[in-house]
Amino acid sequence: MATEPTDERVGRDPTRPVYVISVAAELVRVHPRTLRIYELEGLICPARTRTNIRLFSENDIRRVLWIRHLTRNLGVNLAGVRVLFELEERLGMRILETLYEDNAAAIANAKDTNSDNEVQSPSDIDSLENEDQATSRR
Numbered sequence: 001m002a003t004e005p006t007d008e009r010v011g012r013d014p015t016r017p018v019y020v021i022s023v024a025a026e027l028v029r030v031h032p033r034t035l036r037i038y039e040l041e042g043l044i045c046p047a048r049t050r051t052n053i054r055l056f057s058e059n060d061i062r063r064v065l066w067i068r069h070l071t072r073n074l075g076v077n078l079a080g081v082r083v084l085f086e087l088e089e090r091l092g093m094r095i096l097e098t099l100y101e102d103n104a105a106a107i108a109n110a111k112d113t114n115s116d117n118e119v120q121s122p123s124d125i126d127s128l129e130n131e132d133q134a135t136s137r138r
Contacts, residue, residue, distance in 0.1 A: 014062075017047035017055035024056035028064045035064065041078050043067055043085065066096055074103065 024046075025032040038044045039054070044063055046054040056064075063085075070076040070084065088095045 012058070014058035017057045017060070019056040019061070021046075021054045021056070024054075024061060024064070027061055028068065030064070030068065038064065038067060038078075041082065043078065043081060069100070070096075074099075 019027065021032045021035055025035055035044070035046075035054075035056075039046065044056075044060050044067075046056045046060055048054060067078075067081050070081050071078070076084070084095060084099075
């Protein structure tokens with residue numbers, strides 16, 4: 001008897017640890033050593049099997065993605081990330097989501113104010129080159 005394929009993600013528990021370190025690292029595009037460092041720093045706490053193998057949940061993966069965003073895009077160091085996570089836990093607020101939304105809004109505003117200086121088409125590049133040549137001759 002054939003059964004219809006169902007989307008298993010619908011009923012999946014995001015707290016259930018299922019990914020070994022190599023798979024988790026591939027999902028978030030980091031080296032497995034990076035995940036071990038995050039664990040040593042206390043930023044993530046993956047579950048362990050009886051044989052001491054790390055297992056990461058969907059929530060762990062999301063947390064690593066936040067760490068990457070904060071460190072790479074916003075310049076926050078790991079100690080700062082830890083402080084943000086602790087504040088979020090203590091206050092029970094979504095500080096990181098607010099920070100992300102504020103940053104996205106600031107980037108959008110910066111793009112709007114700089115739109116006069118942006119190159120819109122290849123012809124704009126030609127006109128900029130002509131201006132540069134004219135000013136260099138003076």
